[in-house]
Amino acid sequence: MWRYIVRRLLILPILLFGVSILIFSMLQLLSPYERASLYVSDISKNPGAIDAIVRKYGLDDPVWLQYWHWLVGQRDPVTGQVAGGVLRGDLGFSKTGKQAVVKVIAQHFPATVELVLWSSVPMIFVGIQLGVLAALHQNKWIDQLVRLVAIIGYSIPIFVFGLLVLMVFYAQLDWFPAGRLSDWASRVVLSPEFHPYTGLNTLDGLLNLRFDVFVDALRHIVLPAVTLAYLNGALILRVTRTSMLEVLRQDYVTTARSKGLSEGAVISRHAQPNAMIPVATIGGLLLIGFLNGAVITETVFNYRGMGWFFADAALHLDVVAVLGFALFNATLLVLGNLVVDVMYAWFDPRVRLA
Amino acid sequence: MNTTVAPALPARQEIETPRSRSWIGAWKVAKRLLTNPASLLGVLLILMFAGVAIAAPILAPPANARQPYLIPRDGFAPEPRPPSLKHPFGTSEGQYDIYYGVIWGTRTAFQVGLIITGCTAVIGLLVGSIAGFYGGWLDEILMRVVEIFIAFPFLMAAITMAAVLQSKIGRGLTVSMIALIAFGWTTYARLIRGDILSVKQRDYVLAARAIGVRDLRIIVRHVLPNAIYPTLVVASMDVGTYVISFAGLSFLGLGAEVGYADWGQLISFARNWIPTLSRHWYIVVYPGVAILLFVLSWNLLGDAFRDILDPRMRRPR
Numbered sequence: 001m002w003r004y005i006v007r008r009l010l011i012l013p014i015l016l017f018g019v020s021i022l023i024f025s026m027l028q029l030l031s032p033y034e035r036a037s038l039y040v041s042d043i044s045k046n047p048g049a050i051d052a053i054v055r056k057y058g059l060d061d062p063v064w065l066q067y068w069h070w071l072v073g074q075r076d077p078v079t080g081q082v083a084g085g086v087l088r089g090d091l092g093f094s095k096t097g098k099q100a101v102v103k104v105i106a107q108h109f110p111a112t113v114e115l116v117l118w119s120s121v122p123m124i125f126v127g128i129q130l131g132v133l134a135a136l137h138q139n140k141w142i143d144q145l146v147r148l149v150a151i152i153g154y155s156i157p158i159f160v161f162g163l164l165v166l167m168v169f170y171a172q173l174d175w176f177p178a179g180r181l182s183d184w185a186s187r188v189v190l191s192p193e194f195h196p197y198t199g200l201n202t203l204d205g206l207l208n209l210r211f212d213v214f215v216d217a218l219r220h221i222v223l224p225a226v227t228l229a230y231l232n233g234a235l236i237l238r239v240t241r242t243s244m245l246e247v248l249r250q251d252y253v254t255t256a257r258s259k260g261l262s263e264g265a266v267i268s269r270h271a272q273p274n275a276m277i278p279v280a281t282i283g284g285l286l287l288i289g290f291l292n293g294a295v296i297t298e299t300v301f302n303y304r305g306m307g308w309f310f311a312d313a314a315l316h317l318d319v320v321a322v323l324g325f326a327l328f329n330a331t332l333l334v335l336g337n338l339v340v341d342v343m344y345a346w347f348d349p350r351v352r353l354a
Numbered sequence: 355m356n357t358t359v360a361p362a363l364p365a366r367q368e369i370e371t372p373r374s375r376s377w378i379g380a381w382k383v384a385k386r387l388l389t390n391p392a393s394l395l396g397v398l399l400i401l402m403f404a405g406v407a408i409a410a411p412i413l414a415p416p417a418n419a420r421q422p423y424l425i426p427r428d429g430f431a432p433e434p435r436p437p438s439l440k441h442p443f444g445t446s447e448g449q450y451d452i453y454y455g456v457i458w459g460t461r462t463a464f465q466v467g468l469i470i471t472g473c474t475a476v477i478g479l480l481v482g483s484i485a486g487f488y489g490g491w492l493d494e495i496l497m498r499v500v501e502i503f504i505a506f507p508f509l510m511a512a513i514t515m516a517a518v519l520q521s522k523i524g525r526g527l528t529v530s531m532i533a534l535i536a537f538g539w540t541t542y543a544r545l546i547r548g549d550i551l552s553v554k555q556r557d558y559v560l561a562a563r564a565i566g567v568r569d570l571r572i573i574v575r576h577v578l579p580n581a582i583y584p585t586l587v588v589a590s591m592d593v594g595t596y597v598i599s600f601a602g603l604s605f606l607g608l609g610a611e612v613g614y615a616d617w618g619q620l621i622s623f624a625r626n627w628i629p630t631l632s633r634h635w636y637i638v639v640y641p642g643v644a645i646l647l648f649v650l651s652w653n654l655l656g657d658a659f660r661d662i663l664d665p666r667m668r669r670p671r
Contacts, residue, residue: 011501018502026518034521151657155650157598159605160642163624167631167638178628292509296602300625310510314517315607326514330505 004345008338019330020086023323024067030319032059037320038092039074039083057084091324096313101324104309110199111180111305115228115298116290118202118221123229124236128279131240132272138245146237153234158293162227162300169223176223178302185216224301232289239282244275277347283340284333291329383583386662393658399651407460414457423458423615425450434627434634444636447623450613452636456644458615463648466531466600466616467593473535474596475589478542483573485543486550497547500540509599511537516608527616530609534599541592545585553577583663591656594649601645617641 027035032054039057054060057074073085084090091101134146169175181189181201188194188210189201197207202221205214247253248271256270257263294307302308306325313321387393406413416422428441428449437444443452485496503511515533523529553559554577562572601618603609605625610616620641627634 014498015501015505018498019505022502022506026514029518029522151650151653152646155594155598155653156646157601157605157618157642157649159602159618160621160638160645163621163628163631163638164642166628167635170631171629172632288507291507295510295513296605299606310513311606314513317517317521319518319521322514322517326506326510329507329510333507334505 001345005342008341012334012338015334016331019327019334020071021067023327023330024070027070027319027323028063028066034319035059037095038070040093086327091327092320094313094318094321094324096316096318097309097321101321104321105306105325105328108304108306108309111201111303112294112298112307114200114202114217115221115224115294115303115305117200118218119225119228120232120286120290122225123233126229127233127236128240128276131237132244132267132275134237134241135244135248135275136267143241146241150234150237153230153237156231158227158231158296159300161230162224162297165223165227166300176219178220178223180217180220180303180305181213182216182220185213188213220303224297224303227301228290228293228297231293232286235282235285235289236279240275240279243278244271247271247275250274277344280340280344280347283343284337287333287336287340291333383659383662387655387658390658390662392654396651396654396658399647400655403460403464403648403651406457407464410457410461414454416458423462425455425458425613425615425620427451427613434623434637436634437636443640446620446637447626448613450620450623452620452640455615455620456617456640459617459620459641459644460648462527462610462614462616463597463645466527467597467652470531470534470538470596470600471589471592474538474592475542475585477535477539478544479546479578479585481539481543482546483550483578486547487554487569487573487577493547496543500543503537503540506537508537509602512599513603513606513608516603520608525608525611527610527614530600530603533603534596538592538596541588542585545588549580549584550577553580556580583659587656587659587663590652590659594652594656597645597652598649617645621645 027038033050036050036053036057036059040053056076058065058069061069069084071085071087073082073088073090075082082088084092089102091105093099094101094104097104130146130149134143137143166178170178180186185201189196189204194204194208194210194213196204198204201217202214205211205217253266253271256266261270291307294305295311296307297303298305298308299311306329310322310325313325387397411422417426418424428445428451431449432447434447435441435445435449441451441453443456446452446455481496481500485493506514512530512533515536516530519529519533550573559572559576562576567576600609601616601621604616604618605622607622610619612619621638624631624634624637627637631638
């Protein structure tokens with residue numbers, strides 16, 4: 001077990017190095033002038049001033065030197081202040097966010113976490129139950145229905161589903177609004193009496209005992225959460241069904257049945273726990289699904305989280321911000337995958353030996 | 355590479371491979387695809403879309419024959435207009451004819467899906483074959499490169515790449531297709547590599563090696579034909595997936611130009627009319643249904659394909 005974890009940890013720096021090289025190469029496609037916003041917040045239109053910045057930060061230096069500066073930052077010879085440096089947590093300045101990319105990420109990250117939490121927890125539960133249900137009734141009408149729901153789930157683009165949902169529940173019925181909070185609720189959240197402990201509006205609403213804020217935040221999060229959940233849940237449903245079908249054919253299930261155990265006990269104690277092992281492998285895939293899905297879902301619902309900002313920055317060709325976000329998300333995904341793999345190895349000893 | 359080769363063997367002699375049998379297999383697969391109701395529906399839908407794509411100039415005659423992919427406009431009024439005799443599916447924001455966009459968008463969808471899938475498959479095939487067949491440090495390096503590309507969430511990576519390329523060369527179909535290809539090939543590289551690793555040890559490949567058949571010939575004639583079916587399953591599903599991803603880029607404003615006959619671009623007009631969507635439903639529903647059915651057809655085909663090729667998925671006992 002420990003050898004496996006150590007091996008995975010040793011690959012980690014290589015992987016992150018590769019990721020940084022890839023991001024840096026994309027940055028190199030930009031002109032030195034565009035890259036100036038890696039170090040400076042407001043770039044004047046004056047050509048002389050821009051040239052001075054390019055010289056000061058060595059934006060026309062040899063590539064390897066620029067890479068080094070991009071990683072660790074540069075010290076201003078006059079003021080002694082260090083600017084830039086990805087390893088220092090400085091990803092440059094965003095022209096759409098009008099501040100440092102890291103600040104923009106910090107600002108929008110809680111909203112996305114909140115959305116993913118409200119979406120993934122019910123989704124995992126419902127997806128697994130439906131998958132098991134379908135497998136137990138293989139080729140019956142209930143299985144066909146569940147499969148139809150699933151196949152539509154991964155055939156419909158997230159924005160089409162989102163717009164249809166908005167059409168019915170917002171434009172027609174007016175049950176759930178778009179956005180993240182109503183105006184009055186955002187004023188409450190931004191007021192000094194309200195402590196933003198976590199940045200998750202629903203949770204903060206509860207912690208501040210402002211249940212009206214909680215309800216308002218929840219009403220805004222329902223539609224995007226359902227959208228994200230449906231499209232990712234289709235995957236978890238399919239994997240659960242396949243895996244359950246396979247497990248039901250194993251000898252130990254037959255043995256359990258021939259011992260005279262009730263069908264319920266066979267399913268819940270012998271079959272289902274084993275069928276969950278392959279489902280755990282798609283943890284990484286789900287994380288990707290949520291990160292990708294958040295970009296479009298948040299844009300459709302005007303829910304201002306990381307994905308919304310990312311799409312907005314990309315549309316306005318704010319490349320430094322886009323690459324900063326990409327680097328952040330790739331790191332998040334690499335670490336997330338590591339956690340998933342280690343957990344998987346923990347549950348299933350066969351993985352460690354491979 | 356061929357260390358086991360004795361120099362004076364009759365290399366011309368053909369080795370018995372399951373290749374001749376694989377054609378019979380292909381016939382059987384085709385027959386089962388056409389008898390399964392789900393995949394039959396998929397095949398029929400694909401044929402229907404292909405028919406629409408081919409007949410596009412008849413179904414929706416272009417106003418300007420030189421640029422048929424530009425959706426004709428009926429005035430410039432911002433508010434969408436409901437379906438009428440002149441515009442069967444209504445007009446979108448800026449009076450773009452939705453019917454025309456849906457019909458010609460079929461061609462765009464085929465282009466985008468097939469070209470991206472084709473390119474990613476070829477790149478993945480090359481990388482995967484080389485890595486799987488030669489193994490060793492080459493395999494090690496190539497697989498690390500694959501892992502680096504996989505470290506990025508696919509759509510985000512494609513959006514990033516599209517934004518970078520667009521800031522250099524401007525908006526267009528090609529730019530976003532390149533972005534999707536750049537991060538899409540890794541699936542195939544991994545898949546083919548795995549297949550080759552398992553096929554490589556089979557007797558007929560070892561035999562071919564023993565009589566001194568060249569590496570390339572072994573890969574092309576003996577290894578790939580036997581690793582092709584799993585790739586086909588993924589490829590048929592990928593056509594749909596790439597059409598969705600591309601539509602996503604277009605929707606965000608990073609794909610086809612404004613006014614280009616592309617379903618995602620057409621739907622992106624709806625972003626400004628969300629509060630009144632119950633009145634302007636046609637700007638989402640028509641292109642939305644088109645894209646859903648198109649992707650669904652490829653997924654039905656891929657799903658059935660996989661069930662046929664994976665004997666474990668048949669009825670128990």
